[in-house]
Amino acid sequence: MSDWLIYRGSGEPHGDVAKLPEPPPWRAFYDDEPTPFDRDSDYGLTERWPLRAQAYQPDRQTLEMVNTALYLRRPLLVTGDPGVGKSSLAYSVAHELRLGSVLRWPITSRSTLKDGLYRYDALGRLEEVNNASDPTPTHIGQYFRLGPLGTALAPFELPRVLLVDEIDKSDIDLPNDLLDVFEEGAFEIPELARIADTIGSADVRPADNGARVKITGGRVRCRAFPFVVLTSNGEREFPPAFLRRCVRLHLPVPDEERLRAIVYAHLGQDAAPHAETLINRFLDRRGTGELATDQLLQAVYLARHAAGGTDTGPGHIADLVMQYLNRTL
Incomplete structure (x- = not known):
């Protein structure tokens, strides 16, 4: 009965994520040049979490739903009362499957899709253009930084873990805005796409300060769809189109x-x-x-x-x- 479980909730790191079967045809993505990442490093982002990850105690339903999301390459929408371990689940999966640092995107009512994808230092770029003879330098990537979602969608060989924390606090449009990104596993950075013929590619810093991501043609495209945990305290309902694309897990209060x-x-x-x-x-x-x-x-x-x-x-x-x-x- 447990042979199919990749994530087993043991708290012991292992490499069995490589045993995942090929994704369903409708969830197969791209074959871009892979971006390296350290599977056993948190890049200083999650120093408080190792004990919590190892000590996490998933029940049988949690194990099955996590693995369902892993197999189907679908986001996992986790609901439940505060304090039942919704966020800790993401860290537990990242720790056990050795998937590197958790890319955390805390949501507020002001969060937009672009906040999760990337940031662009337009003022710094303008200052350089005004002071330099070359208006399109090859190091333009230094003015960009991928957000947690943008980093998760970089072309890694293995899925990264993305925690979208408290999505029920978002503006009403954000869940729908996420649909296309989750379906396509890709997004465009318009500022880079406009000059793609000139610069070819740009090396951009990811959210966790790991190896820079090579972006060609202004497009970021995933090889392996990330393991996405969206947490909700149940403060709002989500549109059916959004729910249809998620695997849903409700965490009850512990007995x-x-x-x-x-x-x-x-x-x-x-x-x-x-x-x-x-x-x-x-x-x-x-x-x-x-x-x-x-x-x-x-x-x-x-x-x-x-x-x-x-x-x-x-x-x-x-x-x-x-x-x-x-x-x-």
């Missing part, structure tokens, strides 16, 4: 067994003196209000290190951080 596994995976067996009591306390409080799993982790950590120095015990210490999210103080 007692999973909470226990999460606590010990993050804090080790040294957490045992207070963990069981606080897990029960967390479950009782969660029955009357909204709490997030990371509040339990903070409570167990705080109780372990601070409860011995107070007269009130671990319960009071834990209550300092296990405050309801759906109530104002």
Whole structure:
């Protein structure tokens, strides 16, 4: 039953992503010159995440839906309450499959498609043109930087991991704007396309500061479609056309067994003196209000290190951080 799983949620890095079968014909992309990347480097972007990635505890449904998205080369839309591990899932997949740094694109109401694709320093470019005899220098790529989405769509041999965090906070048009990019696996940089006959290609810095991406003809085209995780707290509905192109996963709040596994995976067996009591306390409080799993982790950590120095015990210490999210103080 598990033979088809490439991502197994073990937390142990391996190279089995190379065992993915060829994509479906309608999800096969381009054969451009490959861009190298270090599969085991985070380029300094995710130093806080290795432990969280290794300690992530996916259930069976999560494993199956992640692998479904990997096989079909489709984005994974992950919904669920705050704190259930939606963002951590992307880091877990990147760590286990050795897919390099996670390219994170945090979404706000002002985010646009271009923000995710690339940035262009037009003022710097204009200043150089005014001060130089050659208006189209071959190093024009220094005025561009690919965004997280643009980097994920560079022609890597293996899929990169892109985290589009809290897409439900976006402007109403952004999900529809993403459709063509996700379908085509490519986009154009007009400022480079206009001078493509003159410069041929440009080397552009990616979002994670890895090896520069060679862009020919002003077009960025993927070889392997990235593993895209779009997270949503359920604050809005998405258009059917967008949902049809996504694999959808809903993460429920962890039950007692999973909470226990999460606590010990993050804090080790040294957490045992207070963990069981606080897990029960967390479950009782969660029955009357909204709490997030990371509040339990903070409570167990705080109780372990601070409860011995107070007269009130671990319960009071834990209550300092296990405050309801759906109530104002």
